[in-house]
Structures are given as structure tokens and as C-alpha cells.
Amino acid sequence: FGGDEVVKAKDGAGSATLSMAYAGARFADSLLRAMKGESVVEPTFIALAADPEGAKEFRELGAGSLEFFAVPVELGPGGVKRIVPLGAQPSAFELDAIKVATEALATNIATGVTYVKGV
Numbered sequence: 001f002g003g004d005e006v007v008k009a010k011d012g013a014g015s016a017t018l019s020m021a022y023a024g025a026r027f028a029d030s031l032l033r034a035m036k037g038e039s040v041v042e043p044t045f046i047a048l049a050a051d052p053e054g055a056k057e058f059r060e061l062g063a064g065s066l067e068f069f070a071v072p073v074e075l076g077p078g079g080v081k082r083i084v085p086l087g088a089q090p091s092a093f094e095l096d097a098i099k100v101a102t103e104a105l106a107t108n109i110a111t112g113v114t115y116v117k118g119v
Contacts, residue, residue, distance in 0.1 A: 034075035041084055044073045054083025061090060062098035068109050069102075 030040045047068055048055035055063070055071070063069040072084040090098070 030075060034079075035077050037077055039081075040075045041072055042075060043070055044080070045070045046073060046080060046083075048083075050080045051083040054085070057085055058083070061086075062095065062102050064102060066102060066105055066109065067113075069105070 027042060027044075030042045034040045045068060048058065048063065048066070048071075051073075055069075058069055058071050059065075072086075074081040074084050
């Protein structure tokens with residue numbers, strides 16, 4: 001679950017709360033800057049349908065048919081302007097990591113969608 005990896009990495013020396021708080025504050029700051037017209041790029045876990053054309057690269061790299069994935073996005077006054085291309089081919093190690101992540105994500109996404117729908 002969210003933050004478990006951080007807690008394990010800290011080996012009992014604290015929780016993941018500060019990390020999550022910082023990430024939330026940073027993202028909120030980025031959204032406010034984007035709403036004022038500044039072009040801001042942030043890594044974001046989004047519905048790939050937000051930019052089907054931009055999502056193609058990530059689907060080909062391993063996201064496949066996943067509905068949601070973490071990608072760099074350009075934010076603007078109206079929200080997500082586009083998914084930003086990586087600009088470089090991932091290494092074999094990174095491609096393997098994407099494969100492992102997508103397997104776990106498929107289950108987590110299904111659980112989250114079910115929870116939100118109240119099923």
C-alpha cells in the first residue's frame with residue numbers, strides 16, 4: 001500500500017507521512033503555478049485517456065492497456081495539457097522495472113476502481 005516501501009526503507013525510524021505531505025504540497029504548488037499560466041511539468045499518476053496520443057509511447061514501453069500510469073505531464077491553466085515524451089529510450093533495467101510495475105499496478109488499479117465505484 002502507499003508508503004509501505006518508505007516505512008520499510010526507514011527500518012522503523014519513522015513513517016512515510018512527511019514524504020507524502022511534501023509530494024502533495026509540491027504538486028499543489030505546481031497546480032497553482034500552472035493555473036496562473038506557467039508551463040509546469042510534473043510526474044503524475046493519471047488516466048492515460050487524458051492524452052491518448054501522448055500515452056502511445058508509454059503503452060508501447062509496457063503500460064499496455066492499463067487505464068492509469070505515472071507519466072510526466074505538462075500542466076496548464078486547464079489542467080493536463082499533454083503527456084510529455086521521455087526523450088530517451090529506457091534501459092533494459094528500466095524496461096524490466098516497468099514490466100514488474102505494470103503487473104502490480106493492474107491489480108492496484110482494479111482494487112481502486114472497485115473501491116471508488118462502491119462495489
